[in-house]
Ligand code: AMP
């Protein structure tokens with residue numbers, strides 16, 4: 001299959017992509033979080049093609065993207081008052097709501113669950129595409145399953161060229177990590193995946209919010225969001241996350257780097273701006289300042305892919321504060337890494 005690139009909404013073939021999407025073909029498109037791989041959410045065959053193109057496990061449900069609040073009603077049994085408040089506050093934006101599904105939503109999307117995850121992306125290209133296709137659009141991240149999520153057109157091309165019909169190029173994604181997934185179907189709302197809308201922002205609107213216990217570092221608990229059980233977002237080389245006093249972390253990473261060097265192994269370090277000149281590793285990727293976690297989030301996946309380009313043998317990463325956007329960053333770093341080293 002030849003993958004056609006569309007350059008934004010002014011491209012004369014934009015409408016063909018929207019039509020193809022409606023008719024069951026796959027179109028990758030930019031959102032404010034990461035690039036999505038879209039299929040007509042009401043067409044089970046189209047949805048199955050997403051899993052095939054990505055190599056995604058079938059038990060990992062998909063998020064349905066809509067362009068207008070009126071598209072939500074037919075997909076769900078009810079819209080609770082909390083959902084309305086959250087929609088008013090955060091849509092369009094990086095907040096996915098898990099609600100009781102209606103009979104219209106195919107099981108292929110929800111992996112057989114009786115709930116459906118829905119969001120409205122805050123990106124003009126995504127909104128126009130969904131509106132023109134005039135169907136809700138199921139869209140996971142537009143990467144091969146397990147790889148770091150795509151935050152640029154080139155990342156999508158790297159993973160999916162020849163596997164899907166269209167890619168719409170809309171430049172780099174603003175936020176750079178996936179949406180927050182919030183379950184409001186039972187009791188206290190629970191964050192199943194931390195993301196672009198932080199816990200602090202949610203609590204200002206609806207009060208107490210829980211974090212799914214399976215998101216905590218001590219694993220082994222069955223996650224309520226099936227996708228969270230997979231190793232994810234990973235570069236090719238094994239990555240280890242370091243925690244502890246910054247000076248100790250730097251010393252430890254440099255000492256391991258020398259050992260690797262002696263064995264002929266290339267080391268990569270994922271470093272904050274503040275520490276980037278203090279590492280001896282062959283490849284040091286600056287992921288942004290410790291004082292601007294939004295910036296760190298937006299560079300995260302590109303940084304992980306950089307280690308693949310540089311063909312390093314092992315990666316060491318600094319840790320970040322687990323407040324605000326830091327929760328999403330640390331969640332992705334944990335999932336991308338093979339372990340935590342405390343120094
Ligand atoms: P991705 O499409 O890769 O951004 O991942 C979507 C995330 O949303 C995964 O972690 C899924 O497990 C989660 N998700 C999607 N639908 C549901 C649902 N009905 N209930 C709980 N989690 C869901």
Ligand code: MG
Pocket residue numbers: 140141149
């Ligand atoms: Mg994904």
